[in-house]
Amino acid sequence: MENLENVIKLKGLSMIYMFRKEMKKWHTVLWFVFAAMALGSGFGLFYKRRGPEEAIVGRVDGQGITFKAYKKTLKNIIAPYVQLYGMSEDKVMSLLSQMGNIDEMAFNMCVEEKLVDRVQKSFDIKIDNDTFNGRLVEMMPPTIIGQDGKVNMEMYQQYMKMLSTTPADFEKHKEGEFKRELAMRFIANSSYISAKEVQAEIAKQNSKKSFEILAIPQKYFLNDAKKSAPDDKELESFFNKDKEKYRVADKAKAKYWEIGVDEYEKKIELDEQSIKNFYDKNKAQLYRIAPKVKVRKILIKSGKVKDGFKLAQDVHQKVKQSPAQFAALAKQYSDDKLTAQSGGLVDFFSRGKYDPDFEKAAFKLKDLGEISDIITTKDGFEMVQLVERMKAVEKPFESVKNEIAATLKNKRAIATLQGELGTLMHDVRSENESIEKFAAEKGLAEKETGWISEKEAAGSDVVGQLAQKVLGSGRESNYGYLKTSGKYVIYKLLQKEKSYLPELKLVKNTVIEDYYNYQADLMAKKNIAKIKADILCGTATLKQGAGKIGILQTNTTGLIKNGDPVAGLEKDLPLLKKMFVLDDKSQVLQDNNGGTYYLVQLIEEQAGAVKDTQNLHSIINKEKYNASRKQVSAFIASLQRNAKIDMDKKVLSGHKNNYTKED
Template sequence: MELRSALMDRLNLSVSKEELVQSIAAIPAFQVDGTFNKQQYLSVLTYQRLKPELFEQMQEQQMLVQMTRQTLEDGVVVSDEDVANEFRRLNEKINLEYIPFAASAFRDQIKLSDEQFDTYYAEHQDQFRVAEQRALSFVQLDRNQYRNEVVVDEAEVQRYYERHLSQFAIQEQVAAAHILIMVSPEADEATVSARAALATSVLEKAQSGDFKKLAQQYSDDKATAANGGAIGFFARGTMDPTFEEAAFALQAGELSTVVKSRFGYHIIKGQGRIEAGFKALADVEAEVKEALITEESERLAYEDAMDAYNVNRKTGSLATIAEGLNLTVVETGLFERAAAIPAIGVNEDLTQRAFSTPAGSLIAPVRGAAGIYICEVAEIKEAHIPELSVVKAIVEVELLNGESVVLAQQQAEEALAKVIAGTPLRSVVPKGASLKETGLFSQTLGDFVPTLGNVLGLSEAAFSLTVKDAVAQQLFTAGDTFYVVRLKQLQPADPAGLTAEEFERIRSTVMTTQRDELLKAKIATLKESADVTIAPTILRSIEGN
């Protein structure tokens, strides 16, 4: 059974023919000079490819949804006590005093044994595993040192330009302005039809009116509306496909029909066009020459590097290469495969070669961001788990962190037990800590508590404390800190001083909250019924989303 039938049966709802006619006649898109016009009605529906029978069914469904919501809400009654409780919730304030038991404050009290070190190390060895590492020695040939050797003639410039013509392409672009009548993806069919009708009406105005003023008045695109809807130039592939297709079909000054996109309905006005083509050589000559110089400089550097490598690769002597090229040998130090290479940076080609070349061997020249590198594998350190002595400082930190949290919680629990038994809070403050206060605050802050931040469960528990039962019966935790909390001050809120206007405003707020809760409960009941299916769009309408 569909929702419409189910609700009519369960809530005894129906829409009369007269009510349906009146609701349609009240839609501005179907009116001429403020009065319903049948020809306008049929014209708008024809443009939207809707038959009157289908639109009337959609309108009836929407009315039924509205009636359902109103019927469900009418059962909500807000008492004076409900209003008084809400006033107290909003205006009652409390001040908490608390002691923080921070784990860091107990670190100095922790004494670790050799057995603890051994046990932790044995149980967490994978945590300390070190991946294979390599170290390189290298020399770098800077391509910029070869720039003065490069001479570029006009024929080379012409050839480069022709070979790389796509690099200088100019994409076809158009400039456009638009008026957007936005439609939410969750909108029901009646709303969609009404927005489409508005778009049609705006298009008719735009055909003889001032597009800029209409955009300022009607467009839901706030980023462009103030500027008359102007978007500026854009290329293909940057806009919604439907919008883009329509915009590229327009000449300057030409208006589109109503265009549907995922955002809603658009009226588009063409404002200009840049035809596809290529930048002239004269406009990019300097860029071409720079590319040629860079390309040739790198070729010369690589050529020298290869010559030096080929002469020395059998001996594996990077020192000889450095001496011959008058360069300095640089050491990277050890690094892992997944890391950037020290003094070089990220170079996947070089990393792959470094981890596949034996120790003491040369690596053929590799291009990099800063030039050409000739490298030698200086050291290989296999993957391993370091001895405890190597990682003892790390183990110590982990142990201290864990043990200090345990001790902080233990001390906090003991302090809480004493305070519950009647010991003053100030008497159980641990060494190095101090008794703190939040200052007065209300429940309007939600889970946030001044000076503490968001501490799980604290705000809710704090407002249940009383002057008689002022101590919170549990610890509260944030990170590695535990809190013992006590109500120090209660500033009550007396609803007797409310004006009639304030009273009704709060009543309205409570009414809305209770209606929402009732709606959710009713909808949940309907959804649980085995014979009822609720369409998502109708469900969203009933829920008011």
């Protein structure tokens, strides 16, 4: 705990005291505002607004996860991107969703919090105020901390608003987060790996093995399978076992029109004052050039000598005694080839370019010539000296005026277009030809899809999105509009055919082909089981077993290391890694890839050796680090396996429109 405090405690903790004092004033004002809003809008409306927030979206061993907690986690995921890139929450959500299921990610994080909270409560962790305050300031976005090291209250208020929270709730959430982090550190540090184990693992990795590999294509037995044709009864029975496989999916046709936002932008005029007002309101957040520093560094790689940290301590003592000699000592000792010859000089950079711990140490330095403590990074042990600092500045109005004008025009154009489309969707309810009339007035070209099905719905192009709209389960619509890249698409359903199960006679040829493939697969599995049994009993080798089923050639490798290519096999075939688990000649590894069965038997093994004992110290450190990460992952996974986790997708989807609305 003391070590942790030394790492995370920051100077100037009195800043937090002043910060909280200021926040108390804000709390008083905000409560009056909230009270006025509640009274003005009516208690009933206020009560209704609370409803969705308290909805249960899932449970962990019976403990509910509220939509409010889920939504807050989701906002915590997107907030750094909103702050960093100045984009809207909706835009960030859209971009992140393209990279993965962000909804599921947020839910899993809520589950993990619940599980780890139980652990940290059993540890009865306490965090002293100084440590908590230091961590709180440390994790704040750089835009909130001014050049003088104090909290920018205006920026902090915007940050709280963006997170849809209050300072009190924010601090409470962070306290829980810090406690969970400590609990995970305890778990990580409980892992241990000895030097002997590392040596054994390295020897194993360096070992060489030779294998006998038998490849049996599933279709190898297809000709034998076709020798016995199924009668009508057998074929019908086979068909009935998996009827859904032959289902004809829903399909539809639609016509659509594309309308661009740029056409609306051309009609919008802006005055200089509107642009200036936007700049004044957003310059601190959107048009701020982050502070930069120029530093010198000395890197001592941990694996260079037996005790790299001891050397780093000696060099650090020298530079602290003679700061003016930092450049000369960098040339003499630094292992960073890119900077050593220039005296360790690293030119101006802002946050996000280098190792986070290196940057943290560099930006903490205030006085020119000041030297950091020794820091541990992924490269080794480093020390930093401040050479020059550039303060954060705001971009001049003239340099961003055109950018702002384009942004405002785009926003107003979208608002105008969406307003017209909303009116159009209302009109089409009473007048069926409203869409066609609108398209004619705007001079839009009419396009038509062919038959589209669920297969097309997997695509992200216009046709794919249309398929999702007109075929989506429970959400299909006969008309509407959707947004694509830079355009809006208005659509109208022309024709639709529902899914159905065809009669056997209509798909008979396909069913027969599937029947033969199924029989060939059964034959393959039966023969594989016989070969494996003979090898385990010691009555035959893999090569002999292959001969019994008519395969006269197997693939015999020479002595190879894990990762070496094997002639005749694709280099990224998963089998090539899996087969190195074999350590006994009586074992047989079975694998299936791309319709081909593989059997592998170990022929010979040549033990490896640890040749580079000088680097063993750094290898052990790396292995311990990897072991600690695996320990945490395994621990979390075990908690999840033993917990009853339920996710209510219906409730969750019912509140999707509330994801990024302000609380």
